[in-house]
Amino acid sequence: MQSYTEENYLKIIFHLSQNSNPVQTNAIAEKIQTKAASVTDMLKKLADKELVNYVKYQGVTLTEKGKLTAINIVRKHRLWEVFLVEKLNFKWDEVHEVAEELEHIKSTLLVERLDEFLEFPKVDPHGDPIPDQYGNFADLSFIKLSKLKANEKGTITGVSEHSSPFLKHLEKLGLTLGKKIEISEIIDFDGSVELLIDNNKINISREVAKHILISK
Amino acid sequence: MQSYTEENYLKIIFHLSQNSNPVQTNAIAEKIQTKAASVTDMLKKLADKELVNYVKYQGVTLTEKGKLTAINIVRKHRLWEVFLVEKLNFKWDEVHEVAEELEHIKSTLLVERLDEFLEFPKVDPHGDPIPDQYGNFADLSFIKLSKLKANEKGTITGVSEHSSPFLKHLEKLGLTLGKKIEISEIIDFDGSVELLIDNNKINISREVAKHILISK
């Protein structure tokens, strides 16, 4: 049984592992809003419990056991987000903080019943895949909007940034899940992207484009 | 803002206040599964935060502020219990532990939306009243089954004990909310109660009768 805090560390390490493996102490410290020294302490503790492989100065990776724990938290987080949006009419930019709390509720019966109640959703309101109870992700092949070239088309199926300001911005531009878009031009000067959506031409910064996920 | 632990103390004090006021240190210790010394420490802390009125050796009462906090936790606990039973098909004896965790989720938006989603329920699955967002309880006039005399009739509308063994026992006897009963006899020897339900005559111990709530 892990504490609330331990669970958060495992979850963060899991997410950071997507980009770089092993994960560095400072990267964790920044995400968890704490100091590097505190992270070191926790990594030792998690290593003792065989949830992570930790070598001094070399960063950490999750063990199989740690990975399963982390995925289970991600599963709960995303199921609750679906619940909040689908059943309680939350907007997609309002769910993150609440789900951060709900993800730590322990009952497995609760999670399985919730999954059933929601009719076994495959993705959360941001387009992120929801792992099944064994930890398997349906693999959705996403590509960042910023990787598309002029004249290419696609459908918005996810976002890789969940902050409220970002999501509100997308909403205002009409860039929501399921919308079809076409790149009209990549602006040389700043790398910003001009695209067609609902017959309107709009321009978004490269930074925004990086966080929009497209499937063809 | 209160910690998870502080919230639990306030909730327990609130419940114990129904029977005796002020509430004694040992009573809290027993309910919270801790030692009297720990309770004393916490009571000082809660007194500093003006959530309780605490006088050494004299027990505690809740301040207005503490009472509102406690009622809000009770409100959340009971709403979540309704959700679990009505939406996720939990049985009435399976909800308590999970609700003990869910009651500490902080978002007020969540609570108000949940209330709406459940169509503003007035009682939880055990017949306990759900306070509104201002802390007002609809006052339901319950009487303990153990207070009834021979030949009196009534309807089961609540229980004052939420443990799984107790509720499973009631279930087995057919003693569920909404059922009409009639007392046929009070047994002198042990105070046990013989009653009619669904045209069957059954006998329940005085201890059980004390925890069944009746309205006429």
Added chain:
DNA sequence: TATTTAATTTAGACAAATCTAAAATATATT
């Protein structure tokens, strides 16, 4: 390769919530 800089760890301290054992106070009994 030597040196500077950045990242990480250690050492020692702190706050929250708990504990045990001993002391203090209140209540009950004679």
Added chain:
DNA sequence: AATATATTTTAGATTTGTCTAAATTAAATA
């Protein structure tokens, strides 16, 4: 009212997760 018993509090220690400041190691640069 005096004594015995039960309840509560204090004092000091422990655990979890955190912190700062100093020391160590790794990486970058000259």
